[in-house]
Amino acid sequence: MSHNQAWMERDLAVLWHPCTQMKDHEQLPLIPIRSGSGVWLEDFDGKRYLDAVGSWWVNVFGHANPRINARIRAQLDSLEHVMLAGFSHQPVIELSERLVALTPPGLSRVFYADNGSSGIEVALKMSFHYWRNAGRGGKQRFVTLTNSYHGETMAAMSVGDVALFTDTYKPLLLDTFKVPSPDCYLRPEGVSWEDHSRAMFAHMEHTLAEHHGEIAAVIVEPLIQGAGGMRMYHPVYLTLLREACDRYGVHLIADEIAVGFGRTGTLFACEQAGITPDFLILSKALTGGYLPMAAVLTTDDVYQAFYDDYATLKAFLHSHTYTGNPLACAAALATLDIFRDDAVIERNKGLAEHMGRACAHLADHPHVAEVRQTGMALAIEMVADKADKTPYPWQERRGLAVYQHALARGALLRPLGSVVYLLPPYVISPEQIDFLAEVASEGIDIATREAVSVSVAAGGPATFHDPG
Template identity: 50%
Template sequence: MNHLQKKDLQYIWHPCSQMKDYEDFPPIIIERGEGAYLYDINGKAYLDAVSSWWVNLFGHSNKRINKAVQKQVENLEHVIFANFSHQPAIGLAERIVNITPAGLNKVFFADNGSSAIEVALKLSFQYHQQTGKTQKTKFAAISDAYHGETLGALSVGDLDLYSKIFKPIMLNTYKAAGPDCYRCPYGKCRQDCNAECFEHMEKLISQKHKEICAVIIEPLIQGAAGMKIYPPIYLKKLKEMCSQYHVHFIADEIAVGFGRTGKMFACEYAGISPDIMCLSKGLTAGYMPLSLTLVTDEIYKAFYCEYTELKAFMHSHSYTGNPIACAIACESLNIFEEDNVLEKNKQKSKLIGDMAVKFAEKHPYVGEFRQLGMVGALELVEDKKTKKAFDWTKRIGYNIYKIALEKGVLLRPLGNVIYFMPPYIVEEKDIEFMVSIAFESINQYFGR
């Protein structure tokens, strides 16, 4: 263990970590990043196959974005966002409204994904309180949902790993059994089903709609649940029912937005417009914290009044609308437009899929390889025929992650799911390296 690792362990408490693990597996000290790779203080390279927690789109130390940062820093680093504004925020808001689903015409700024979720929940609740539907005080979500780790976000999530200990102080929310396409209880497959599993949400909304402010959902991919992918028809049915019963549809596109699924936003696959949309992560291409919550004009107008009516949305963050973060987001959108990113990603996602399927079909412990756009996931199972899951306490994914790191690929797992979510600038050789090392590491763990 070097002196920096010792200092780190002396002073830092890392997120989502059992710190005792770090005694035997100390943190890797990264000195720099370039393209799809990270380099530690010893010069060892690691392919960033998870985009540094799903945020990096165009590689580390991207020259275009670096220039945008430098230019903005020389003009304005930050300014209070109440009664003041600036061009980067105005430009970003206009461009986001133009590329998101129709009807989302107002943009509220915050500084991380969980905060965007909190904003969405509070806006929905306050809207109903101010429009005479005061009995609407609860939210609904699906099983295995993840929407962040602040208390409100945890309350609409459904992963005990993050929330179980906090349940006594969380909001009381409704949960409906959601899609489970790999182990579909209806015997269907995600490619051609009619979302028969929607019956659970349909029943919940029909029975409890008078109490429900909003339904919140991760469109098409439940990320932290293990990259669980489900079909667009589920979203179509949900949108129709929310509209029928005057329940807000909140689309949490924090992880899946900005091209991850193959389209700019996952809702596009279903052809729907949510009432509220939350964006973050890839918004600033992995450079700075920033999040947006978009709403319809109808929601916005419920807050538009004289000051004495006390209907304003009293929610703020010190770094709301930070000019540097907004300038980065604008440059990221420039790259999307000028470099034909979504079209190029089609070829890269196909290469990931072709390679992964070739290995997965023959592997006795890979139950399924599932993919949507630039997101691919290998679910490891004890029995391929029965789809029996491995005991999570064996930490199989974590041990494979450690093996892969030694081989130069960062593949941080989700339980027993190994996934690929690389930066969009990966080259063919990087993809081949990433997928081959993933399977080499899986084979090494299982002694194959």
């Protein structure tokens, strides 16, 4: 028995894995990972896999990064954790100061949570509570975009719209307004991204005009709808949305959990629209992919709505046990140091251009409807019919064939349904990008053959959608 096989058997005897139909693993082997270094992961049999998806979009500076490792080790010797209610510590103060300085102007307060979904819950609760404290208790509903994803806790699912994750739980979810997405994949032929995004804003304008008296906030994933298939839109939509939220007296929540920290070509996606949201949610790359943490940044106006005598009961009495954990703060501070010292955003421009060139040929593939890119995120949409963008039936699980081929070739590519995407760590080299493009091309050829094997199709819905 191989080392991998031994660990896999032990795993399957006790674990229940996320975003997985466990019956699939009767045919689809688990990959137990022993170590990571840079862009590479290594299993217990010594095989390496290039991490093309940043281990669910979190790893930006490579596995076992020596600078992040050293900062965490140093912190471990002084303070591992202390509750943040009534207490504080140096790393959380320094991190908060730096986030306020780096994020769009006007965001002056930082509230911490334990993960991205929890950060969404904080922002939704804080917006609702703000209006209640302000004497506008009727503003209780939220607006979200179709095909959006904001996490898998109850309120986060309520403002999401990826059916695979939400349909089962609909009886438990909040009633929200869902506005058609500005997703530019769906634009008419010959229409630019900007013109399509402008045109699609009419739906949002109408919803806000009709219902602003009952709306607390609009929540969006700026520029890229991640788990919805890496669908992308133009920054002008965010500019128009900020203006409309101001006009109608509605909060704007920017979920930059997946797109923050350089993924879209700027440090934060909101910068490309020149806007400041009322709430900015950060997670994933915040700690370089090391430890779970989320930061919710907001304005002094929001903060002051809660600042009062205790007896008024206006305080935001929300907490997480590991809020502002010093080890996670240390990882985040080291991550910010690398952004500061290594000209990361500028280097990423060259890498993004190379990634675009390496994958450009796939636009001519007979079963690829689009190759789209925003910064260091590139997506390839496989379809049954290129002419009218007819998707493959989800039951065929074409993306799974790409995943399996990539593993055989030594790459971790985990498609979103029929969308193959690259979201690599920023320490990737041009040569490694070329390798991923080659593997993706081969995998797409295999996956789009008429007789593609779907040996685990009976395992249930398209489990190769990813949580954010």
